[in-house]
Amino acid sequence: MYRSSVIGDKGQTVWVQSRFLAVSHLTPEFDPLRTHINAPYTNFMIKPVTPAPPISLKVRRLETSDVANYRELRLESLRCHPEAFSSSWEYEADKPGSWWAERLETNTVFGGWVNGSPLVGAAGLRVQNRVKLQHKGVLWGMYVRPEARGKGLAAALVQQVVEHARTLVEEVCLTVVASNAAAIRLYGAAGFKEYGLERRALKVGSEYYDEVLMALPLKPRAEITSRD
Secondary structure, three states, rough: OOEEEEOOOOOOEEEEEEEEHHHHHHOOOOOHHHHHHHHHHHHHHHOOOOOOOOOOOEEEEEOOHHHHHHHHHHHHHHHHOOOOOOOOOHOOOOOOOOHHHHHHHOOOEEEEOOOOOOOOOOEEEEOOOOOHHHHHHHHEEEOOOOOHHHOOOOHHHHHHHHHHHHHOOOEEEEEEEEEOOHHHHHHOOOEEEEEEEEEEEEOOOEEEEEEEEEEEOOOOOOOOOOOO
């Protein structure tokens, strides 16, 4: 409650109690009416939103001139995520440049770049040499650096591998560690279906890792002709 005085009709001083603070008793710096009016404007004023810069993705097949950058990326993936690959950093780190060049020549490996960055992603397609397995390709070596994730590069790499595989094989297979839910969603979005689970597929140190088996049919099975 606030107590203030006013002049009565006979000139006497009358004290009035009120729940409202008399504006005339306030300092010039505080104006409740102005504050009340301006507060909603200040609090709910819409600020302009700066649009996100466009993302430019580049995916192409790696060549022997990319060996140094590919080697660096590949060894990083093996070192940081040993549970995600059947190979190991210890096995590949000491390989000579000729070994890496041969890998790029005998396998189809696609690289990825984001907004003119250095090489930040890669994925490969391997076709078996054995006659009975030549109808299948294997997607392998998938890796995108952390700073380039969430920009669509991983999906672009998978799509490029699949499109290339359509000209070579009838089906693309892959394995992915069962704990990597993000990778499983990525492959599922590209059309891959789970068809099995290999328990204790990999052993890293004393830890075992299960692998999900996935496949993407590219061509319908040829009709079986009768030999009668």
